[in-house]
Amino acid sequence: MNTLTRKQRELQQREQLFLDTARQVIREHGVSGLTMEVIAEITEYSKGTVYKHFTCKEDIMCALCADGIEYLLTLLNQMMNFEGRPREKSVIIALSYLLYAERYPEEFDLILAARNTNIRQKASPERLEASDNADERITRLIKEQIRAAIKCGDLKLQEGVTVDQLCLGPWALSLGMIALYEASDLISSIEFSPMQETLYQQLNFLLDGYQWHPLSAEFDYRKTICNATKLLENNTDAPSIGSTLGILK
Amino acid sequence: MNTLTRKQRELQQREQLFLDTARQVIREHGVSGLTMEVIAEITEYSKGTVYKHFTCKEDIMCALCADGIEYLLTLLNQMMNFEGRPREKSVIIALSYLLYAERYPEEFDLILAARNTNIRQKASPERLEASDNADERITRLIKEQIRAAIKCGDLKLQEGVTVDQLCLGPWALSLGMIALYEASDLISSIEFSPMQETLYQQLNFLLDGYQWHPLSAEFDYRKTICNATKLLENNTDAPSIGSTLGILK
DNA sequence: TCATAATGTGACGCTGCGTCAAATTATGGC
């Protein structure tokens, strides 16, 4: 029993090592620089061993993606403890997604890619489930805010509008905005203001449209953001995301 | 001179043939089913000839993407002739993007992929420019509506908000929503209502947030959509997108 | 009719994925 758990621990550690290595490679050379060979070389294991953990490259990508969201969640959960109106918290959630993307654009490529049919078709069912799980936890967080807002009267569900749809709105807006900004060097027809600014503003418009109180005209969400951002920035650097080993500096 | 233009015409025709073939392959087998070999085989040319037209696979993907947007634009331009308030037209633009994605999900994968660094880095400068060009024309269309709305008093630009930012909002919302719905089978934590319904609703909220009149409570945009949708559906099937040859049914 | 230029071809080399038989290492009974 003891032996077994030690083995399992070692396996888990190695898996984490592979993932950290993969993440590092992606940060340095982009998703296209990630190959199974490279992971094996850096970790000084063989390709075969890497394949004991992951069915294919796409499997690693999905795992990284889920891991990233998981990490975001730990940060968010910390932040959710502060006292504040539900709308404040919603804004923070949406923007933290963006902060993550701004800090690690290569990894955000992953988050977009992992929503792509071709990737998902190849990844193993277990990874997909893990990925789904991470998504679920993040949507739960958002939905909690919506429900809280409804409960305290800040928000009223209009006829024919569901909580799930309200959850999709800011999510889609953030995701789409990040995707567009990632490609902003390609899009010459738009003058791109700082992404944070634009998303903040559009998000306010959207939530104002929901009639989610306090409306942006009645409240200074900038202050909320400012505090939360500081909190996040202090934290993000600490450990390599998802790594308990800190092998990769 | 005459010979030269004939030659050029032939070249152009062949390029279109390659593109149509590639599109067809993607529709049938997804982006991952697209290989240079397959295109060569189907068209009964050799790989080398395909490479005379496109520098690499990513180059074809970018070209297809630009072509798709170009096609969307021709449809949109037709529709823009109807009498209507600027907000009506904006809603139509955003939703037609979605209709295109719903009809050809494989191709929408392309639109997402073409915004991805790894693809863009490989494509040729010329393709990127063509792609940028298509984007520009579509943003111009959106911005026209915004400016028209400002001019006729339906919309007032708030302090610190630019036309470009207002253009990014609905664009990001649509793009993000489509991306999320593409992955909806993976996301079990959300109950997905029909995508059109959700996007329509969220878009209304966003534009209401802009205080873009007439507000959704004051006007039935559903009717606008309904008419426009019919128009689009009749048209979309006619020619294979971008193809003047109609070789592929 | 033939020399020359333009165009098209597919065999080839390369990279990176994923596999699997063989080598290496760990385990546990004596």
Next chain:
DNA sequence: GCCATAATTTGACGCAGCGTCACATTATGA
């Protein structure tokens, strides 16, 4: 400590698909 057996690790191998280029084919026009 020794050996049989099981578990783990390895890297050579086969394969697919990309992109190239020397050669083959076709067009041009003198």
